[in-house]
Amino acid sequence: MLRVYASHTSCGGLSHIRRKAPVPRLRRWMSVRPEQQHKTPDARKKVTIAELQKMRDAGTPISMLTTYDYPSARALSANPQIDIAFVGDSLAQVCLGHTSTTELTLDEMIHHTRAVRRGTKHPLLLADMPFGSYNVSAEDTLRNAVRLVQQGGAEAVKMEGGVELAGVVRRLGTIGIPVMAHIGLMPQRCNASGFRVQGRDAESARGVLADALALEDAGAFAVVLEAIPHKLGEYITNRLRIPTIGIGAGNMTSGQVLVWDDMMGTWAGHKAKFVRRFADVKTERDAGVQRYAAAVRDRSFPSATESYAMDDAEWNKFLRHEEK
Ligand code: KIV
Numbered sequence: 309m310l311r312v313y314a315s316h317t318s319c320g321g322l323s324h325i326r327r328k329a330p331v332p333r334l335r336r337w338m339s340v341r342p343e344q345q346h347k348t349p350d351a352r353k354k355v356t357i358a359e360l361q362k363m364r365d366a367g368t369p370i371s372m373l374t375t376y377d378y379p380s381a382r383a384l385s386a387n388p389q390i391d392i393a394f395v396g397d398s399l400a401q402v403c404l405g406h407t408s409t410t411e412l413t414l415d416e417m418i419h420h421t422r423a424v425r426r427g428t429k430h431p432l433l434l435a436d437m438p439f440g441s442y443n444v445s446a447e448d449t450l451r452n453a454v455r456l457v458q459q460g461g462a463e464a465v466k467m468e469g470g471v472e473l474a475g476v477v478r479r480l481g482t483i484g485i486p487v488m489a490h491i492g493l494m495p496q497r498c499n500a501s502g503f504r505v506q507g508r509d510a511e512s513a514r515g516v517l518a519d520a521l522a523l524e525d526a527g528a529f530a531v532v533l534e535a536i537p538h539k540l541g542e543y544i545t546n547r548l549r550i551p552t553i554g555i556g557a558g559n560m561t562s563g564q565v566l567v568w569d570d571m572m573g574t575w576a577g578h579k580a581k582f583v584r585r586f587a588d589v590k591t592e593r594d595a596g597v598q599r600y601a602a603a604v605r606d607r608s609f610p611s612a613t614e615s616y617a618m619d620d621a622e623w624n625k626f627l628r629h630e631e632k
Contacts, residue, residue, distance in 0.1 A: 352388040352430040357464065357486055357529045360391065360432065363562070364551035370563025372434070372553055373571070376403045376420050380568055381427030392553075393431035394466070394565060395421045397438050397496070401577070402569040409495050410439040414452055417441075421460030434488060435462035439496040442467050442476055449476055453485050466532065468494040470519025474526035481527035489523040492516055492557065493535035505556075507536040520544045520552075532565065533557040535582070556582030 363370050372392035375381045376399045384390045399420055400412035414437075421435045441452040456462045464486040467473060477487045492506045507513040517540075520531050530551040533541050538558025545552045545561050554561030566583065569575035573585040574593065603609035 354430055355391050355432040357432070360530065360551055363391070370551055370553060372563055372565040374398060374565070374568045375424050375427075376568065378423045378427040381424040384431055385427060385429035388430065390431050391563070392565075393424060393428050393433050395424050395433075395435040395460075395462070396466075396567065397436040398567045398569075399436075400438075402567065402575055408498060410499065412438045414438050414441045414455065418455060418460040421456065421462055425461030433461060433463045434466055435460055435464075437465050437467045442473075443469070446476075446479060450479065450483065453480055454483075457485055464488060464529065466490055468496045470515070471522040474522045477523060477526040477528050486529045487527070488530045488532060488553070489519075489528040490532040490534065491519045491523070492533045495534075503535075505535045505537070507540045513537075513540050516540060517544055517547065520548055524548050524550050530562075533561060535580070556580060 360370055370391045371389055372394050373384055373390060374396040375384050375393045376395060381393055384393045395417065397409040397412050397417065399417065400406040400409045403420070404412070404416060406412060417435060417438050421433075424435075425433060435456050437453060437456065442449045444452075453465050456465055465480070466488040467476070468490040469476075470489075470491050473489060477489060480487050493503060494501070495503065507516040513536075516533075516536055520533070523531055528550065530553055531544075531548065532553045532555065533544060534554075535556040536544075538560065541552070541554050541557030542560035551562035553563040553565050555565050567575070570579070570583040571586045573588040574590050576590060579585075600609070
């Protein structure tokens with residue numbers, strides 16, 4: 309118990325005595341208290357890039373999932389089989405209501421990455437570089453990546469682009485910022501190329517492979533392959549020495565990634581072919597909102613057991629005082 313000792317002086321000749329008067333502890337009830345941080349029994353050591361490489365070499369599939377806030381980061385960290393917690397720029401649409409990832413700012417990304425940081429334990433914390441934060445001058449790119457690491461707490465960054473990004477990947481590598489590249493369908497370029505499956509003809513498949521090889525050569529620690537034929541996903545995976553993380557690239561890539569809201573089923577927007585709903589949170593969530601609203605309307609919420617009681621004697625004392 310917290311005790312605060314107050315010193316009193318009295319006029320009865322005892323002014324030299326310092327009496328210890330315990331002050332009653334202040335008690336507060338909050339509906340939102342910080343959760344107890346329990347260690348999971350099978351808590352896992354922090355995932356490193358070297359460990360991801362080992363997983364790839366051993367043929368153990370890497371599991372990466374997006375996360376945008378503290379609660380989802382806690383959920384990922386509660387599962388030792390999640391390897392990478394990824395603050396994707398899909399944040400723009402699924403959390404912030406933008407219509408495209410191109411609207412997301414670096415400040416917004418940093419704000420969410422900080423929240424994820426607070427909830428992330430063992431998974432490697434990866435964050436997307438938003439559109440316009442790296443396809444700019446070399447100094448600005450470095451400064452922005454450093455902000456994402458320093459202020460956001462990211463342990464690695466991801467960026468979309470092929471061969472043309474090799475120089476940036478190399479530069480970031482020299483200052484110790486690991487880069488995961490992202491090729492194939494690049495949502496940040498949707499204004500130019502739409503949301504189309506890539507690498508479907510021989511020439512375009514050669515282009516995706518060339519991008520992957522150039523990025524590996526530049527020092528990327530992994531490559532996301534989005535929306536390409538599964539045969540090409542497998543082929544590129546076998547050609548590279550670094551891990552490939554697929555999203556719509558078949559099941560033979562070194563790992564998989566999905567958007568939280570897609571796989572949880574909270575997202576009512578477009579569902580891509582490669583999305584599997586692993587839960588139906590939207591139905592349950594909407595039903596919860598409906599039950600709450602109805603209970604407020606018919607006054608069945610809160611019930612007596614959900615309300616605080618007061619001693620009758622105290623209540624009557626209160627009323628008598630009011631009547632005076
Ligand atoms: O921002 C994102 O969600 C992505 C996907 C690859 C998962 O980049």
